[in-house]
Amino acid sequence: MTSQNIRQQFLDYFKSKQHQIVPSAPIVLKDDPTLMFSNSGMTQFKDYFLGYKTPSSPRIADTQKCLRVSGKHNDLDDVGRDTYHHTMFEMLGNWSFGDYFKKEAIDFAWELLTEVYKIPKENLYVTVFEGDKNENLGRDQEAFDYWKKHISEDRIINGNKKDNFWEMGESGPCGPCSEIHIDIRSDEEKAKVSGLDLVNNDHPQVVEVWNLVFMEFNRKADGSLEKLPNKHVDTGMGFERLCMALQGKTSNYDTDVFTPLISKVEELSGQKYTGILEDEKDIAIRVLVDHIRAVSFAIADGQLPSNTGAGYVIRRILRRAISYSYRFLNMKEAFLFELVAVLKNEMGDFFPELIKQEKLITEVIKEEENSFLKTIETGLLRLDHIITETIFKNEKILPGNQVFELYDTFGFPADLSRIIAEEKGLSIDEKAFDEEMLNQKTRSKKSSAQKVYDWEILDESPQEFVGYDESETETSINRFRKIE
Numbered sequence: 001m002t003s004q005n006i007r008q009q010f011l012d013y014f015k016s017k018q019h020q021i022v023p024s025a026p027i028v029l030k031d032d033p034t035l036m037f038s039n040s041g042m043t044q045f046k047d048y049f050l051g052y053k054t055p056s057s058p059r060i061a062d063t064q065k066c067l068r069v070s071g072k073h074n075d076l077d078d079v080g081r082d083t084y085h086h087t088m089f090e091m092l093g094n095w096s097f098g099d100y101f102k103k104e105a106i107d108f109a110w111e112l113l114t115e116v117y118k119i120p121k122e123n124l125y126v127t128v129f130e131g132d133k134n135e136n137l138g139r140d141q142e143a144f145d146y147w148k149k150h151i152s153e154d155r156i157i158n159g160n161k162k163d164n165f166w167e168m169g170e171s172g173p174c175g176p177c178s179e180i181h182i183d184i185r186s187d188e189e190k191a192k193v194s195g196l197d198l199v200n201n202d203h204p205q206v207v208e209v210w211n212l213v214f215m216e217f218n219r220k221a222d223g224s225l226e227k228l229p230n231k232h233v234d235t236g237m238g239f240e241r242l243c244m245a246l247q248g249k250t251s252n253y254d255t256d257v258f259t260p261l262i263s264k265v266e267e268l269s270g271q272k273y274t275g276i277l278e279d280e281k282d283i284a285i286r287v288l289v290d291h292i293r294a295v296s297f298a299i300a301d302g303q304l305p306s307n308t309g310a311g312y313v314i315r316r317i318l319r320r321a322i323s324y325s326y327r328f329l330n331m332k333e334a335f336l337f338e339l340v341a342v343l344k345n346e347m348g349d350f351f352p353e354l355i356k357q358e359k360l361i362t363e364v365i366k367e368e369e370n371s372f373l374k375t376i377e378t379g380l381l382r383l384d385h386i387i388t389e390t391i392f393k394n395e396k397i398l399p400g401n402q403v404f405e406l407y408d409t410f411g412f413p414a415d416l417s418r419i420i421a422e423e424k425g426l427s428i429d430e431k432a433f434d435e436e437m438l439n440q441k442t443r444s445k446k447s448s449a450q451k452v453y454d455w456e457i458l459d460e461s462p463q464e465f466v467g468y469d470e471s472e473t474e475t476s477i478n479r480f481r482k483i484e
Ligand code: ATP
Pocket: 040, 068, 075, 084, 085, 086, 087, 088, 089, 091, 208, 209, 210, 211, 236, 237, 238, 239, 240, 241
């Protein structure tokens, strides 16, 4: 089953259950002061839950482009190091706005997974909220009783507030949730350790796939909970994880969501992806094929890399990919931009913004790559100078302020300085480095009031790429002008 079919079957199933199918909202949020990116399917429906707006249908389903790289949900450090967390991923979701509640949500999820997708029931586990004294909330008995109709009691696990009480942010709609986990281990592995012990334990093959949130509360700014005027359902299923389970793979990166991108990286770099978890080259390849999706979708939705706000996050993701390919794949020239065409071929049918913005995405990434590779080359020369001076003084620790300057003023990654220093048997004065970082943060907090608003809406008129200014600090936005 291809990923395209899997996505379509999800939407078709919920259409047959009277859900209106809507497109994904942009991955970059424009009007929400509490959030930079869509980090779950419900983000675009927040106002429906709060009762500020009325939805076009009480039942909706879609796939939402999500990005979890900042704020409360930040998975960046896991990406590439595990096989099932991405920066950008698709969250399949179905919603009830004051319509059906726990019973139907549970019945739909079970029927879709076991009868439409035909996942063996013995590979599934579910969790329910165990309650929380501080919040004055008991166990979610209602959800437990509905699950009992489908699955034996010993496969229903109590979950704590961290895993089984969903909150969008510091404030906003929230409620208990029930999560479905899939055990994709071999029979041999299953015989050794029960899947029950591995749920919510970061096991790469006993993974959480679907979260069913029962929205009953609103968290107020003072931290207290109030009942929402109507009860709602908000579900989110990790599309790439579902594809892994249905395609009989043990890593998201082995599904057809990622393999065309990986093949292109292999072709361009001359390296082979072997899927090993700890292998630096394999980590780098996973990072690249992950990050290129995040950056491409963000640009397609109007967020160019820049030096502030959401644009800075996108620039850092791209630079992270460039650093990994420079260090571990030995790629010294721009090449990531060539992955955009592959992504467009694979996903453009469903996400036409990739087709529409292909040229822009490709050019922005190429220019960012060239500029950052130049930064790396210049940085290496400066670092070499710092190292020579240190050795000349018969010292073994590089001055933290100089390494910080390299990072702060020249954009040279501190990690790279660390690695190169270590290769020469040297270290960095981390304390001094951290102090500089703290000072810088205080400075930038003070000046944040003057930050420019860097959102840009891409309209129908084509854009011409006019090249980079010499200065590294120039924001990308200034490098584009509309063709009149
Ligand atoms: P996890 O515990 O695996 O980090 P989560 O509990 O943070 O997931 P939810 O907020 O419940 O995730 O999101 C709903 C679903 O989205 C999850 O069940 C999972 O399938 C998927 N998902 C969450 N984060 C990621 C990610 N970084 N990459 C890919 N899929 C994800």
